[in-house]
Amino acid sequence: MASAVAGVDDFTVTVKMKEKVAAVLPLQDHLLPLSNLDLLLPPLDVGLFFCYKKPSSTSTTEKSSFPFVASTLKKSLAQALVSYYAFSSEFITSSLGEPELFCNNRGVDFYEAYADIELQHLHLYNPDATVEGKLIPKKKEGVFCVQATEFKCGGVVVACSFDHRVADAYSMNMFLVSWAEMAQSKPISTPPSFRRSLLNPRRPGSYDVSIDDMYVPLSSLPPPKNEEQTADDDKIISRIYYVTAQDINELQSLASSGASKRTKLESLSACIWQIVAKSERDSTRRCKMGIVVDGRTRLSDEDGPNHFMSNYFGNVLSIPYGEERVEELATRPLSWVAEVVHEALSKGASKEHFLGLIDWVEARRPQPAVAKIYCRGREDEAAFVVSSGQRFPVKRVDFGWGKPVFGSYHFPWGGYAGYVMPMPSASREGDWVVYMHLFKGQLDLLEAEEGHIFHPLTPEYLNLAATVAATTSNVSYTRNEIPSCSHPYTTASATSANVEGGGKVKSFSLV
Numbered sequence: 001m002a003s004a005v006a007g008v009d010d011f012t013v014t015v016k017m018k019e020k021v022a023a024v025l026p027l028q029d030h031l032l033p034l035s036n037l038d039l040l041l042p043p044l045d046v047g048l049f050f051c052y053k054k055p056s057s058t059s060t061t062e063k064s065s066f067p068f069v070a071s072t073l074k075k076s077l078a079q080a081l082v083s084y085y086a087f088s089s090e091f092i093t094s095s096l097g098e099p100e101l102f103c104n105n106r107g108v109d110f111y112e113a114y115a116d117i118e119l120q121h122l123h124l125y126n127p128d129a130t131v132e133g134k135l136i137p138k139k140k141e142g143v144f145c146v147q148a149t150e151f152k153c154g155g156v157v158v159a160c161s162f163d164h165r166v167a168d169a170y171s172m173n174m175f176l177v178s179w180a181e182m183a184q185s186k187p188i189s190t191p192p193s194f195r196r197s198l199l200n201p202r203r204p205g206s207y208d209v210s211i212d213d214m215y216v217p218l219s220s221l222p223p224p225k226n227e228e229q230t231a232d233d234d235k236i237i238s239r240i241y242y243v244t245a246q247d248i249n250e251l252q253s254l255a256s257s258g259a260s261k262r263t264k265l266e267s268l269s270a271c272i273w274q275i276v277a278k279s280e281r282d283s284t285r286r287c288k289m290g291i292v293v294d295g296r297t298r299l300s301d302e303d304g305p306n307h308f309m310s311n312y313f314g315n316v317l318s319i320p321y322g323e324e325r326v327e328e329l330a331t332r333p334l335s336w337v338a339e340v341v342h343e344a345l346s347k348g349a350s351k352e353h354f355l356g357l358i359d360w361v362e363a364r365r366p367q368p369a370v371a372k373i374y375c376r377g378r379e380d381e382a383a384f385v386v387s388s389g390q391r392f393p394v395k396r397v398d399f400g401w402g403k404p405v406f407g408s409y410h411f412p413w414g415g416y417a418g419y420v421m422p423m424p425s426a427s428r429e430g431d432w433v434v435y436m437h438l439f440k441g442q443l444d445l446l447e448a449e450e451g452h453i454f455h456p457l458t459p460e461y462l463n464l465a466a467t468v469a470a471t472t473s474n475v476s477y478t479r480n481e482i483p484s485c486s487h488p489y490t491t492a493s494a495t496s497a498n499v500e501g502g503g504k505v506k507s508f509s510l511v
Contacts, residue, residue: 007123007459013134013149015113021074021146022107023081023088032086032101034165035199036361037295037354038315039098040215042370044164047136047410048172050394051119051462054154055401064401066150070112072399073148073158076183077108083191084175086166086313087144096366099165101143111137111147119155124406125456127238127435131410135159158399168315169389169409170294175313176397183399192313198299199316205359210347214320215357216372217364238412238437241454242461243268243422245430251453255338262338265291266345268422268434269386270338275450276382276418277329279442287329288383290321290373291345295354318357319371319385320348326382376416384418384438392423405462412437427463 055064081088089103115134123130136159137147143163150156162172171192178188248264255267262270273289280287295316300309309316322344329337347353361369376383394407406426411419418438425431434454436443446454 007125007130008117008121009123009126009129011115011117011130011134013113013115015111015147017112019074019110020107021077021081021110022105023085024078025082027082027085027088027103027105029102029104031092032089032103032194033094033196034098034100035196035314036201036358036365037199037317038165039361039365040317040357040369040371041165041315042374043099044413045139045161046164046169046172047131047159047161049131049135049157049159049408049410050397050404051122051406052156052158052402052404053119053462054156064154066112066148066154066156069150069156069399069401070148072183072401073146074110076179076399077110077146079182080175080179080188081105081108083178083188084313086192086194087162087175088142089166090142091163091165098366098368101166106142108142109137109140109145111145113147113149115149115151115157117151118153119151119157120153120459120462122151122157122459122462124240124408124461125458127240127408127410128412131159132238132412136410137161139163156401158397165315167313168294168317169387170296170316170391171313173391173393174311177393180397180399190311193308193311194313195308196314198309198312199314199358201359201362202355205362207356207360207363208353211353211357211360214318214348214372215360215369216375217367217369219367221375235440236412236416236418236437237440237443238410238435239443240408240457241434241436242425242457243432243434243453243455245428245432247453248430248432251334254334257333257335257339260335260339260342262335262342265386265388265390265422266338266341267334268432269420270334270341271450271453272384272386272420272436272446273341274329274334274337275446276384276438276442277324277326278449279439279445280326280330280382283325283327283330285326286323286381287326288321288323288373288376288381289341289344290319290371290383290385291341291348292385292387293318293320293345293348294388298349298351299354316354318348318354319373320344320346320353321373321383321385323381374415374417380416382418382442383416384420386420386422389421389423389435394424394426406433408433408435410435418442427461433457 085103088105089101090106091099092102094100135157137145139145139161143166145161147159174190252264252267255262255270277287296309322340373383395403404426420436422432422434
């Protein structure tokens with residue numbers, strides 16, 4: 001029998017069917033240019049996935065079957081693509097040599113697959129082995145693809161992959177909720193806006209010189225080196241952790257000082273930055289941390305033309321970053337590091353910054369540019385980016401057979417810069433799931449020094465195994481006394497809510 005603690009890495013996923021799902025209504029072919037902020041994104045694919053237990057036995061046999069699940073997904077996807085037609089498009093190159101979307105309703109590749117394990121044994125702590133290349137489909141054409149995978153137990157994983165140049169996570173979240181609304185025969189609550197004029201450059205343009213520190217034209221970068229990772233510590237890997245609301249609050253308390261109360265995201269970012277700095281062998285080097293900022297609220301104008309920014313579909317992101325000496329980050333109090341995080345975040349938190357960034361890109365077109373923090377080689381200073389997944393609508397992606405028991409983004413973007421995304425838990429309000437893509441040595445140190453906060457995500461979290469209920473129903477432990485076969489989210493006080501998949505989830509912000 002599979003271990004309920006370690007989970008299963010070695011299993012087979014077989015694709016049973018592939019078809020193309022296009023918008024249910026005919027759409028006129030047209031070109032949709034990318035905005036200046038879209039043009040700052042390289043061609044990267046972003047993955048995400050949702051885990052669902054088998055539909056309730058109260059449903060009819062037909063409605064609890066995988067063919068019904070797949071049919072529902074495809075039918076509602078075809079309906080959602082009428083409004084979200086950018087996802088049914090493909091990239092072409094403009095006369096200036098820039099990418100743009102040809103909205104021709106080419107459709108979305110949809111895969112139906114089967115996994116030869118039970119969902120309760122899925123080892124989510126190691127998504128490189130269990131999610132990458134198995135549950136999240138590789139996008140070969142178009143800008144978006146979907147895979148629905150049936151498990152032996154009847155559980156289902158719905159996973160997607162999309163081109164980051166088309167959408168940021170805020171836009172993807174809008175689409176996911178709309179797709180689920182279509183599946184339940186509800187009207188779309190947030191119709192998308194593709195008004196690129198909302199992000200037009202100013203005439204004449206202007207920008208602060210600080211943007212030159214954040215972004216760089218690709219032509220100014222040295223040619224990439226043929227670097228090979230050899231040592232285990234020198235490999236970038238993905239891991240998923242669970243952080244309780246209590247630990248998040250304690251981190252926030254440590255990161256705040258006096259009247260300066262730091263946000264939960266700033267506090268978590270400071271903690272991880274300190275660990276990444278400590279993992280560096282040379283204390284005289286410097287270490288960078290970037291935070292993704294969503295510009296929609298900054299650019300919104302309640303009574304003006306930009307009041308439509310709340311449903312704008314595309315990229316409205318900037319990545320300001322902080323940089324400090326390793327020795328300072330490793331030895332100073334967490335509150336000092338959190339202050340540096342706050343200062344870095346403030347660099348990209350204004351309307352003028354985003355307007356200036358749009359003008360900065362315009363002044364360099366058609367020359368492509370990219371965020372400078374992405375451009376890290378193996379021998380350069382340590383660097384990583386934190387993207388707030390706090391609006392990830394995991395509880396709202398219900399296609400009619402129940403809410404997900406788990407959901408996460410998966411973004412092993414390549415290169416040598418790390419990536420971190422905290423998201424709300426699907427089962428307990430206030431708790432977080434944290435996806436990390438960092439060097440193995442950095443994650444080893446994180447688990448060694450902060451393992452009481454960052455708990456490796458084990459299959460018990462899915463609340464599907466009968467053994468979990470048996471283990472937790474008659475035994476009482478405090479958070480720090482839980483034996484190795486259990487986890488901080490299986491305390492006696494939370495057993496009923498967890499095993500039954502109850503509880504509420506706070507609404508957070510995802511960029």
